[in-house]
Amino acid sequence: MVIPTDCSWIWRKILELRPLALQFLTYKVGNGNTFSLRFDPWWRSTCIVHNEADLAIRQSGISSSAKVSTIIVEGVWRLPQISVRSNHLSTTLTHWLSSFDFSELNTSSNDCILWNDHKIGKIKAWHTWDAIRLASFGMNVNTSCLLCAGGLEEVDHLFLTCPFSSYILQGLCRRVHTSIRGNSWLNLLDHWGSIIHPGHHTIVLLVGQVFAYHIWRERNSRMHNKRAFGPSKIVTAICVDVRARICKSRWLDKF
Known part of the structure; x- marks a missing residue:
């Protein structure tokens, strides 16, 4: 396929990566x-x-x-x-x-x-991007979890079953009086989304969103900057971010 001349810059760059992606x-x-x-x-x-x-x-x-x-x-x-x-x-x-x-x-x-780059042969969005991007620099991609070094970096592992992430998530759930249910990250989000009380529903989903952001940020920090932060510092950063969003909410005291 010839790269169209009228496509956007970002789409053109993605199409230029096809030869690199093919090797995987x-x-x-x-x-x-x-x-x-x-x-x-x-x-x-x-x-x-x-x-x-x-x-x-x-x-x-x-x-x-x-x-x-x-x-x-x-x-x-x-x-x-x-x-x-x-x-x-x-x-x-x-x-x-x-x-x-x-x-x-x-x-x-x-x-x-x-x-090929994934141990179970399935294409994952971030593995695909990391593999293609790092391959352009001649680098290999490690599919092991960078937070615990003991599991395969899947969505469910990274945000739910990884000991490092699980410890943080459990602490946050206690703060907002909710629980961890289901055997997958999507199931957990569905559970949180089914909370009836509108205020509780909003705060729990907000905490989940900020949690996912900081876990992903910590993962990238370890991969690219070789810097690691402890669970307590990440919890503090999550609470600060959530406070900024709900500074006038009656839920503030819970944090």
């Missing part, structure tokens, strides 16, 4: 019905259209819109029979055939894209 992706072929035969990097992380093998594919008469399933017959790879018209095409085809990975197919599954 693995295209795993299943039934081949999703991946483009020529334009998706399913073959050795490269697009056939950028490879000399594209000449052989086009020579076979296969449509440019064909899917990978075009060369899969009854669950087995079946490369096209090509009438060789030149020595160059013969050499190109021979090289592609010799380097082709005839791995076993599982055509009962769908094609999928795996994010």
Whole structure:
């Protein structure tokens, strides 16, 4: 895809990062019905259209819109029979055939894209951004939690089950007379959002918002500045921020 000339600066910069992002992706072929035969990097992380093998594919008469399933017959790879018209095409085809990975197919599954940098193969927004951004500087990305060094940095772990974050959150919940329920961060937000009393509802959600901000800020401080703050200092900073928002509220004394 050619970068549009009329797009915004930030969108243009994001599109320019595509080659960097590609190195973290693995295209795993299943039934081949999703991946483009020529334009998706399913073959050795490269697009056939950028490879000399594209000449052989086009020579076979296969449509440019064909899917990978075009060369899969009854669950087995079946490369096209090509009438060789030149020595160059013969050499190109021979090289592609010799380097082709005839791995076993599982055509009962769908094609999928795996994010290599993450241990469980799922794409996470901040892992994606950190991996791409740091890769531009030639740096590796650590997916371990920077707050406790004992877990995988997931949303639920970072804000809920991490011992460091959990200690802070429990203290804040005691201050605003609420509890921690649910087994995920989103479930906890739903629980807080269901509080009936409007004043209590507002203050609890505000505390949750400021808590998430400071936990993320502490995480970034440890990653980029190599500076770490203790739980008590973070709690103080959270309370100061919340006070600034509710300085005229009757809930002020709770802090």
